[in-house]
C-alpha cells in the first residue's frame with residue numbers, strides 16, 4: 744500500500760488518500776457555474792483561470808516574460824497587461840498562443856500544485872480542479888473522475904457572445920483556440936449536458952455530486968501521502984529544471 748508505515752489505522756489511511764476531480768469543458772460551457780455549485784456543497788475548487796490571472800499580475804515572473812516576448816504594446820497606461828488586447832492577439836494566432844502558453848505554463852502548473860498541496864495539508868480529501876485546458880495541458884492524467892461540461896455548439900456561441908459582449912468573430916476565435924468539445928466529451932468519465940435550463944443543470948449536478956463524494960477507494964491510493972509527495976517533488980524538480988512539463 745502507498746502509505747504503509749507512514750500512518751496507522753484505517754481512518755488515518757483513508758485520510759491519506761485524495762481524490763482530484765478534473766472539471767473541464769469548452770469556453771462558456773458552464774464550468775464556473777458548476778464549480779460554484781461544488782463550492783456551495785463545501786467541496787474545494789482550484790480555479791486555473793484565477794491562477795493564470797495571478798501569473799500575469801504586474802511585475803510577477805510571468806508578467807516579465809510575457810512583456811519581454813510581446814512588447815510594451817500589450818500594456819495599459821498603468822502598466823498592467825491589457826487582457827482584452829492580449830486576448831485578441833493570441834486567440835487569432837496559434838503560434839502566438841503557443842508562445843504565451845509556453846511562457847506561462849511553469850507558473851500555472853506550479854501554482855495549481857501549490858494550491859493542491861495547501862488543501863491536502865489541511866486534510867481536504869476531494870478537490871475539484873477547474874482547468875479549461877485540462878486535456879490540452881495533459882493534466883487529465885492526474886485527475887479521476889474527469890467531468891466535462893458540454894453544450895451544443897450554437898448554445899455555446901450564444902452564451903459566450905452574451906456573457907463577454909463580444910462579436911461573433913471574437914467568440915468563434917476563442918472557441919476554435921481549444922480542443923473540440925466533442926473530443927473532450929468522448930474522453931470524459933462523466934458528462935454534464937448544460938444545453939438546458941439552470942434547473943436542469945442543478946438536477947444533473949446533484950447526481951454528479953453523489954458520484955464525486957462516494958467513498959474513496961484503493962484505486963486512489965497512488966495519490967496517497969507517498970504518491971502526492973513524489974508527484975509534487977517531481978513537479979518542483981521539473982519546474983526548476985525548466986522543463987516543458989505540460990505544454
Ligand SMILES: CC(C)(COP(=O)(O)OP(=O)(O)OC[C@H]1O[C@@H](n2cnc3c(N)ncnc32)[C@H](O)[C@@H]1O)[C@@H](O)C(=O)NCCC(=O)NCCS
Nearest residue numbers: 769770791792795826827829830833844847875876920921
Ligand atoms: C489571453 C488572456 C490574457 C485573455 O484574458 P481574458 O481575461 O480575456 O480571458 P480569461 O483569462 O478570463 O479566459 C477565459 C477563457 O478563455 C479560455 N482560454 C484562456 N487561455 C486560453 C488559451 N491559452 N488557449 C485556449 N483557451 C484559453 C479558457 O476557457 C478561459 O476560461 C488570458 O486568457 C491568458 O492569460 N491566457 C493564457 C493562460 C492560460 O492558458 N489560461 C488558461 C488556464 S489553464
Ligand SMILES: Nc1ncnc2c1ncn2[C@@H]1O[C@H](COP(=O)(O)OP(=O)(O)OP(=O)(O)O)[C@@H](O)[C@H]1O
Nearest residue numbers: 769770771772773774775776902906939940941944
Ligand atoms: N443552464 C444555463 N442556462 C443559461 N445560461 C447559462 C447556463 N449555464 C451557464 N449559463 C451562462 O452561460 C455563460 C457561461 O457560463 P460559465 O461562465 O459558467 O462558463 P465557463 O465554462 O466557466 O466559461 P470560461 O471557459 O470562459 O471560464 C455565463 O454567462 C452563465 O451565466
